[in-house]
Amino acid sequence: MKKFKRFTILSTLLFLIMSCSKDFIDLKPKSAVSIDVLYKTDKDFKDALTATYNTLQSQYQRFYIWGDIRADDSWQQIFKNNSQSYSDAFVTTSSDGLINSSWLNYYRIIFRTNTILSRIKDADASVVKNKDRYIGEAKFLRAFAYFDLVRLFGDVPMITAPVSIEESYKIGRKSVDSIYNEVIIPDFLDAKNKLPTKYTGADIGRPTKGAATSLLGRVYLTQKDFVNAESTLQEVTQMGYELLKNYNDLFDYTKDEHHSEYIFDIEYEEGIGEGSVFTNAFLPNSAPLFSFYGIGGYGDEQNSPTQTLIDLFTSNDLRKDITIGVKGGFYNADSDFVKLPSTTSQTYTKKYIVPEVVINDSKANWKVIRYADVLLMLAEALNENNKTDQALEYLNQVRKRAGLEGYTGLTKNDAREKIYLERRLELSFEGVRWFDLVRTGRAFTTMEPFGMQQFMTVFPLPLSQIQLINNPSIFPQNKGYE
């Protein structure tokens, strides 16, 4: 009967078709690609770098917790029991989630840059046309990550090539000095040589020669190497940067954030999934305030000016209005004073206010370093190198822009104090105060009333890592946090 034959033939055919495809179960991802086929072209390396910047973007969303909240000019008034309040009150423990995520973020940057550097080494410069620049960017990012790591944690593992899981259990902590000398300084120096002075169009936002030089200056200053700091920062003054005329314009995000004073920012942009949290994170939770400024969502009131900071400003300081909002309320369009709800934070900074459509989708960048900072650092280095008069010139550039009288005829010690003070007035809520306190050795004396103990100039290492590696001779906890 025909039917059977057909059925049988069909079955046989089907069976053979099915079994003939040897790689039937050898399926490769369709919406992802193995990294083995990447790291080949110019574009590949550019893209690999882009993803590395992404980690920086995540990490810097919460950088204020260290740079600002931990110090004396800012605090967290309302919420308790979060990383912010712990940092504020010097009770951060090794199990703090922020400690863990930061450790991962920085080492993720290091892993990614190490991967790029190890793969670009043998790349043909005729294929990877921007090879030098990419090496410069990668080294900039690596040095950047290590600089934060040593400032936050002290001695940390130094890794300059990708490592396997097995190896990672055996890599111990290395001294801060070695890391400065073996990675951070050489990397920034190399980056300084390889990076262009300026980017245009779709590359704006990448680190420039000026960024590498400025950060290198900050490194030397942190190391108290005032000689190198001075010469390095002097270079920056020759690179064409200048202060904006109007201080408030620095925080007017409707204008281009890459102005003459900009050196290096962590870039954020609204409406394209690249927004920052700063607008929401720092404001009191008041619907009228939000609707007045055209901001979506609600306020997290996590980074509020302290009375100490408020009192530092003289009434004629042009920076005061944008740095610190009116206590307890705001003036609406009709110039009526609107009170903030009593349960919310009563002080706030206006430095990150920008209209935004969606909560935590602000276009406000995080300013890593800007020209005013360079000028103040240069002033500090000069002063330490006993060039006080020269120092005051740079200091006064900054004061003048703020509408204040310049200083003249100060002693070295007085000048130092004035420079320190100026940094607070100029750079508050920009993540530098805590690190200034630590590097100048004033952290403990300043912060003791707030609960700081002497060992707290660094943070604890993540408990998860202490437990995972579980070998105090390789990976001990920072003193005081055991």
Place this chain on the structure above:
Amino acid sequence: MILSVWFQNKNGAKSLRAKTWMIMKLTIVLMLFFTFQVNAKTNAQKITIVRNNIHLSEVFKDIEQQTGFHFFYDKGLIQNTDPIDVKLKNATLEHALEICLEGQQLTYNIVKNTIVITPEKKFAPEVKSDNTIALPPLVEIHGRVISQKGEPLQNVSVLIVGTKIGTTTNSEGRFTLTAPDDKNVVLEISSVGFQSKRVNIGKQTDINVVLETAITGLSDVVVVGYGTQKKKDLTGAIATVNADDIKDLAITRTDEALAGKVAGVQVLATTGAPGEGVKIRIRGVGSISAGSDPLYVVDGFPTDDIQMINPNDIETIDILKDASATAIYGSRGANGVIFITTKRGKSGKSIISLNAYYGWQKVSKIPKFLSVMDQAKYYYEGMKNQNLDAGKDVSGDPLSWNYPVPKTIMDVVEGRNTTNSDAFDAIFQVAPQQNYNLSTRGGNENVKYAISGEYLNQQGIIISTNFKRYSLRANLDAQLSKRLLVRLNYNTSYSTNNSQTTQGGSGGDDGIIGAASTWEHWYPLFNEDGDYFSGFGQDATNNVRNPVAIAKEVKRGENTSRSLGNLNGEYKISDAVRFNLMIGATISNSHTYSFIPNIPVFNTVADGIDAREDYLNWITESTLNYKKNFGKHNLTGLIGYTTQKQSNKGNSLESRNFPNNLVYTLNAASNIIYQGSSLESEWSMISYLARVNYNYNSKYYITTSLREDGSSRFGADKKYGIFPSVALAWRVSEENFLKDVKVINDIKIRTSYGATGNNNIGNYAQYANAGYESYTFGGAAVGGYAPSQFANPTLTWEKQESFNTGVDASFFNNRISFSADFFRTKNYSLLLNVNVPLITGFGNALENIGEVKNTGWEFVLNTKNLNGKIKWTTNFNVAAYHNKVTKLGPEGDPIINTLNITQIGQPIGMFYGYITDGVFMNQAELDAGPIYDPGASDRSRVGDIRFKDVSGPNGKPDGIINTYDLTTIGSPYPDFYYGMTNNLSYRNVTLSFTVQGSYGNKIFEASDAFLYTRARYKQLDIVKNYWKSEADPGDGESPRPNNNPTGGLRQKSTRFVDNGAFFRVNNISLGYSFNNGVTKRLSFNALSVYITATNPLLITKYRFFNPEVSSNNDALTPGVSNYNYPVSKSLIIGLNISF
């Protein structure tokens, strides 16, 4: 040519596997060649038998073999016939039969391919010309046999008791019999799968008989993987639920049918959202991260989604529990296998049935909150305590305290605000539910069909939620020839689901239960002008979206269309050997969308999401079945080969740029897309399987099976895995020493061991892929990539080894039967995201490393309590299991997921937190400690909660409450769980009810963790008797209210762990079938009506909505309640008509 192809394939493959390959392929192909041979023979249909001194039964067998026709006869008819000599060459069937039956006083009848042997009509009146023979007068009796459902039953044996006179029914269920005209004549009517019945015909000549389905017939057939088995021959732990068990239950999903019915199968109604599934756990939880859902096999098609199956179409559900049963499903069998078999056509006149029901659902249980006045006072006290804690004065006007009491609260307390809104009342509704199912079944011997169409409309108990399903099924069986049977199953459906976000949410998002739970009584839901009242920026509430606005203004839904079809050709190569080829496919398209409009009370921009996903899953399956009896040796065997592949494609777009709220589709967003993505993925597997069942005299059984799976999900070094099993059974009751014991009907002891796997480890998890991440340069987003995980070429399925032993027994004419099972399983190589040092750049890596053990027992008791006019049967089942983690990551570190902890030595996902120990009633108690956060501003104070000091830095209690005191604070698993079904019938009335319960499990109320802390939050009424002062310390459990809680009040603790034990009546169903007379007058075959109450009674101490709640399917976080969709109770009125 063919062979050369194979050898090419062999190259590079491992030798053992290649060998298996070869053997299997050769066997199957040889069988196919053999098929041609047999075909040729059959075509001729000529019979050749040359044998001497042979018994008739042997002749019949020969004829059966040569023709494919079947004989049907009463053995008694021929057992005393004399042996005959047969000499036939190429004879026709008719000729052969005439030769063989000559002189045997037998005659034959050919009905299609069945040869019915009956006695020659001795009583035929024309036998003798003179009428003097002293025989009783004869009458012709006509009759019809139908099932309980009114369907005609074919091939039913009708026999006059005490004689050999009998016949069988035709396709319309009718029979005609000539019998002595004697009022004492009794007919015995019997058929496989039905209870035999004796009918005294008396003076009737036209009788109608209704046969009832056999309840615990050992002859019942049970679906096992790639075949069926008689229940009495089972060696594994398999349970069955029949259509009759679930009819009249008005369930909307097939999996709901199992609730309370099967021992060892937990059916958790974790959500009440229309169309949403239940969570099924067979014998506990064996996987930590690869999922614990069972594999579903619908009419032979393995799938993981059964939302679209119409419960009215179900014939049986068989649940494979132990590894001897599931090992044939290899790397997918570890969580148990649920077979769903749909109704098929039966030969006979077509029957059209209509099942319709309509009902009303209502929320089953609502948590109780403080009254508006109590809540306002609580708030007031909380503000007062916040001031006192901060050392502030509270003597003046509360409105001007340092932390002022909101004006709204003072208005309530002092009687100026009498608003008392009830947000639950506003979002819950009495929701109608309706279902119409029209089906027809029928056919002849060659073609049988079952076709059904369904419309289901279930409104949700939350306004604006509903589920609708339209489905169509056609099952077709065609006997194309004596040897070739083709079966087609086709199911297509379309469903729409309007939903709301329920889980989670308690603040400014659109979790509707969260919003309703936190909506303060003193704020109305609507302004006087009818607009929604805004929950944002008010003085006495946290920002919250108006729940009614959420329900009415937020659009959320999913439309799914799905078709599942499979075609099965069964070719009977010989009586002993059958070849099956199955090909099938599922195609699914789903569309998910949501739109949150930009309205003031939402305090957000408009947001629209549109996502689509489709997949194609196809399968081919070739099996060769062998079945032969050698005297008392009974042997069946199976080998097979199957491939399956699924390809998924999906995309999602989101926009936030809607100029207005008039259009919710994304075209209204002017092409400005906020986020978009599309994804494709695939998996495939290839499997070889074999099974041998042997039994000696239905007394000693051995079953052994083997499967080899290759899967695209496994790492390059672990592509293939082998899954063996063996089972033994001994029917003790067949032994001589028990055979004659009347009270014992059956006793069987069985034991099994097997290996299975869990391949739900994700697609492509073995590769080091690039992940995509972006940054912004020049004001635009720029994409980039980075390695997203470590490569793991050794990644493989999770393995399970399982041991089961059990006994099945029935006594007293099957009036009492029970089954008991004990099992022990070890799941190992469990996939874990193991922490690795972060300096690698990764937080974790996937490894097969964990191990979990489960031990447990199950007990089932079936009794027929009454068997007279009133029939009453009871099925009771109870089960328990204990789950223990025995291995975790390399360091054995516990996995802590906020509220749950998974650690070695304990079950997966135990609750984790502080243990509360009452309240510090007075200063002396506070001084005695232990103090939470001593010295800090949030330290414990009098009236605060006291925690148990469990441990400290040195492993000993240190008088301080800190993270060292976090410990296990409850189990989400029951000590045991049980179910009981009772069926009663009296004349035309049937009554059935099922109860279900669990004991010993706890629930972590994450909803409470929000509500139950700050004084400004809405409180459950259990805090009513709170600590007020040392003189009035309240119930000793409830601390003082505080708006800025101290003493660790907000820490996770036993305060939020609630008792999850419950007892519930799942359903009570009362049915009435109208008499023949009534139905005939209405020209129906059958008519019945029923009324069913679902979840009419729930007894539990649980505070929130649903004691079976579990917020997600993650094994690590079971038993967490977080504002989930409440379950309903309902009342349904239904009607079944067939005509």
